[in-house]
Amino acid sequence: xxxxxxxxxxxxxxxxxxxxxxxxxxxxxxxxxxxxxxxxxxxxxxxxxxxxxxxxxxxxxxxxxxxxxxxxxxxxxxxxxx
Numbered sequence: 500x501x502x503x504x505x506x507x508x509x510x511x512x513x514x515x516x517x518x519x520x521x522x523x524x525x526x527x528x529x530x531x532x533x534x535x536x537x538x539x540x541x542x543x544x545x546x547x548x549x550x551x552x553x554x555x556x557x558x559x560x561x562x563x564x565x566x567x568x569x570x571x572x573x574x575x576x577x578x579x580x581x
Contacts, residue, residue, distance in 0.1 A: 504531050507543070519553035522546070533557075546573040 505512075507526035514522040518535040528543020537557040538545065547556050548571040558565045560576040 501532055501534060504529065516553070516556075518556070519550045520556045521548045521550055522556075540574060540576050542576050542578050544573065544575045547571065 505524075505528075507524055507528045509526040511526065512524045514524070514532075516522060516535045520536065522538070523546045524530065525544040525546075528545070529541040530543065530545070531539040531541075533539060536553065536555060537559070539559045541561070545558060547558065547567055549556060549567060549569045554569065556567045558567075558574045560574065563574070563576075565572065565574055
């Protein structure tokens with residue numbers, strides 16, 4: 500679904516990326532999966548863990564550019580933060 504907008508109304512979604520990154524999205528969330536190592540988060544919550552061969556993962560929000568270089572991190576972006 501690369502390049503497509505994903506809107507999760509409720510619940511959670513666990514994505515295992517080809518790169519080895521593990522991404523958990525918590526609804527409500529609105530995001531675009533750019534490629535195996537980057538997402539654009541318009542609103543919502545994501546947690547990313549770098550596993551395996553993944554060297555980094557990027558989460559872009561309207562106000563922030565987060566680059567993880569091999570750990571675990573979370574990002575929350577609200578509609579009021581755009």
